[in-house]
Amino acid sequence: MKRKIAVLFGTRPEAIKMAPVVRALRESSCLEPLVIATAQHREMLDQVLTVFGIQPDHDLNLMRPNQTLAGLTSRLIASIDDVLRDTAPAAMLVQGDTTSVLAGSLVAFYNNIPVGHVEAGLRTHDMRNPFPEEMNRVLTGRLTRWHFAPTASSAQNLCDERYPDETVFMTGNTVIDALFEARQHPDKIARSVQDGRRMMLVTTHRRENFGEPLRRICAAVLQLLEHDPVLEVLFPVHPNPNVSSVVRRLLGKHPRVSLCAPLDYLSFIAAMEAAHLILSDSGGVQEEAPALGKPVLVLRDETERPEAVAAGVARLVGTDTNRIVSTVCQLLTDPGAYLQMAQGASPYGDGRAARRIVDILERELGCREQPARDAAAAAQAVLIGAPA
Incomplete structure (x- = not known):
């Protein structure tokens, strides 16, 4: 039986960046996605779900007019807790720096579910800029077992903050996976x-x-x-x-x-x-x-x-x-x-980030053989920019 990996998102950017991960989990021989949509941004989220053919397993539909951060956070915590208690996934994946990310990571921690943070390690080193995103991602880092850093500099940020080398993986950014996938179907791109x-x-x-x-x-x-x-x-x-x-x-x-x-x-x-x-x-x-x-x-x-x-x-x-x-x-x-x-240089990935993330999860959760690699080698791979 495949092990369920909860994939949490609530905004359009999160859904775009998590869509390739959902696809890669569907293709895994031992893992499968459990998609939880908080619908922090209802209309814009639904657009992306249609494009990528994603049907949430749980749609929390938490958006409210003029919602406050405190009100949203409290609803997120209660609703996500209900889902995780009912489904008991093997791990949870969150992406980026939204309020859904912080609330989901906290609830997973309460339920002893390990967290993988996609797009980890981004920092401005100013807790109020951007607000509240910098706070969200910094606190999420303390609750995370697997840090999937998109670039060498984001991986370096995590190393500077003394996260264990063996928890930091440089994967590239899944936004490039999504972009490349969309551009393979130019006939589907609306030329409005x-x-x-x-x-x-x-x-x-x-x-x-x-x-x-x-x-x-x-x-x-x-x-x-x-x-x-x-x-x-x-x-x-x-x-x-x-x-x-x-x-x-x-x-x-x-x-x-x-x-x-x-x-x-x-x-x-x-x-x-x-x-x-x-x-x-x-x-x-x-x-x-x-x-x-x-x-x-x-x-x-x-x-x-x-x-x-x-x-x-x-x-x-x-x-x-x-x-x-x-x-x-x-x-x-x-x-x-x-x-x-306009030189067309992208420092954010090669379109294979999602596959790397799922490969790492398969190894870390014990359903794929772990290649011989010690912590020092892992840290060196991160710092020189090689995919972990």
């Missing part, structure tokens, strides 16, 4: 966006950008439209009223700004491919855009994904209006600067 060399894609959703930072971002967009008469903007608007009310009020009447509901995953890939450049505060976009050869300007002051910045395919611009405008203008007017960022 007109291809154009002057389309700028903009997304924003983070709490730290609510209020004045978002107003500065919108002011920058308006200045850029005035500067470049052929520039067009596509802005999928996050449904959170803190985002949608501001964006629609400030940008909704401009003839070259297209505001739309959040795009489904395949349509969003099409939008990224059609874009000349991308402005975003999204972590996933920082990972996906470089793989598509699209410059991404990060609307944050700090990032826990420094690899793309170091590779020159992403830049931190924050939310200062003048800085956003000057950086975008440089990319619009200087072909050399643009080409340097």
